[in-house]
Amino acid sequence: MTGKEILMAALRGSKTPRAPWVPFVGVHGGSLIGLDATAYLQSADAIVSALKQARDLYQPDGLPVVFDLQLEAEVLGCQLAWARETPPSVSSHPLQSGCDLSQLPAFSTEKGRIPLVLEAVRRLKTEMGDAVALYGLLTGPLTLALHLRGDEVLLDMFDDEDSVPELLDYCAGIACQMADAYLDAGVDVIAVVDPMISQIGPGHFSTYVAPPNNRIFDHVRARGALSSLFVCGNATRNLEAMAATRCDNISVDENVDMAALARIAAAAGKSFGGNLQLTVVLLLGDENDARRDAVRCLDQAGSSPGFVLAPGCDLPFAVKPENLQAVASLVRDPYQLQVARNLPAKVDSDDFADIEIPDYSAELAVIVDVVTLDSAGCAPCAYTVKAAQEAASAYGGAAEVREHKITGRDGLGYMKKLQVTAIPSICVDGREAFASIIPDRKDLIAALRCAADRK
Amino acid sequence: MEPKLNELSEAIKAGRRKEAKLATEELLAAGVAPEEVMSALSAGMDDVGRRFKANEIFVPEVLVAARAMQTSMNLLEPVLLSVGSEPEHTVVIGTVEGDLHDIGKNLVAMMVKAANFKVVDLGTNVSPDAFIAALREHRAAVIGLSALLTTTMPAMRRTVELIRESGVAVKVMVGGAPITQQFAQEIGADGYAPDAASAVDEAKRLIARTAA
Structure with missing residues (x-):
């Protein structure tokens, strides 16, 4: 199965050989090619070139073409404030003083920046459409309504019950036009992104927001395509109501308990996805944080079919590529997954006082500590231990190889105290010398000589 | 009655x-x-x-x-x-520079106002200088900084730094979707509130601590 096939099968709720991976590369694409968000979101060339890079770097099974919830609002007369590292923000609401829809400019997918996004879709379809599923992201009805009318919409839910369904249905109509244009250009999945859902309760959701969303989902289904409901922000209280809509898939942000979503989605017969932590992990954390968090998502999602591993929302502009690469390779490699599962917690109060490491300078022999998952059960670990042993005997001097498995306390203690950065890792006299690489024999012997000279 | x-x-x-x-x-x-x-x-x-x-x-x-x-x-x-009845304490509030989001900040402002604080709401996209000028003008006891975007978290950090450098005596509390207790501590804020209602409790706590 290709990655795209795995993803499409998962979205349909089928069991897949591994979890598919969809990094939501939005403005982050700009940082990949050295452009700020303003330049990036106004150029089809930039989008195509960045997503080709994202494909090569992150091995995605699917990619969003653009993550910008202001595309439709801009055409409908909202002013935008552009920024360097985020999508633009809406700075004026044309319906703020009155909900008269006839005041809005006529909508067309040939206006504003929509044509350049569609051009990017067509070119990416040719470039990578066989291997990578393309997501067309459109603005969900509640979020578009807030763009058009500001937070008055939320007050209208109490004062002006008739105007809210009318406005949201209008927004659903815009969404259907966007879906048609995206599908005609070649996208595989329509994502209805409606983050404002995280700000309302299930009562308002079911009364006002579910009907226009269902109109979009039905429209997408009638065209033979798949739909996903993306809610950035804390949608916990609305999960059941969201699962009762007619979308194929629900994708959620980091504040949602993935185990709870897995249960709700399974009961509703829907696929589901999320919810790697954007800031603390992907933006500010390191590769091991990213691996731990991916394991957290996968383990919470459990064995229910239809899970799609993805970030909680649009990736931050300056997210570290190596963190996404760590997730990409872990998804494909059960061994790495197992290593990540055994990583000690980030904030670990355990100082492993009971695990004593030697005073290396006082040892006669050079000590080679190999920190592994378990050389008996993992091929890369076995090769690394073997390479260390062979180098030690070829070295000719006094050298001793000790394996420390992180499946037990000894290995975890060594990992922490020797500040080991990867598994498997070779430390020579207490210093990490070869992390996650099986060294060439002469390099390792040179390292042993160096260590012997320091004694 | x-x-x-x-x-x-x-x-x-x-x-x-x-x-x-x-x-x-x-x-x-x-x-x-x-x-x-x-x-x-x-x-x-x-x-x-x-x-x-x-x-x-x-x-x-x-x-x-x-x-x-x-x-x-x-x-x-x-x-x-x-009748000369004015709130005892003033809270200056705003969304940090580069961030135009205001729903969360407005909720905090209203809640704090309802708890009988004087609220000076500087709006959105507020520069550190504007915050500091308002703190001086209104002799505020607490300042509330909001950020919705991960990308404006550094602006929040810078605002806190500049407030400290300015020497104005004020308790800083921060909040907003991407902000965590951990981040608040890292940037040297005095308090953190995960939602608008908690912001009221946090403002009261910070003031009580100043008084103690």
């Missing part, structure tokens, strides 16, 4: 601005002390805050309650001023 005060609290809780207005008018016309009317408003919003924090109600319900409170405050504030 107690039933009428109760009526006012109930109108605020349910977000019924017409009833809130009427009850306020009647209370003031009957000569009830404006501080007592203010307490009834605060009691109503306090209950709203509690239910918001407990996930029983959501942003629209809080907005509609806050609007009812504002309707009542419009009548009440001139009377409070005329």
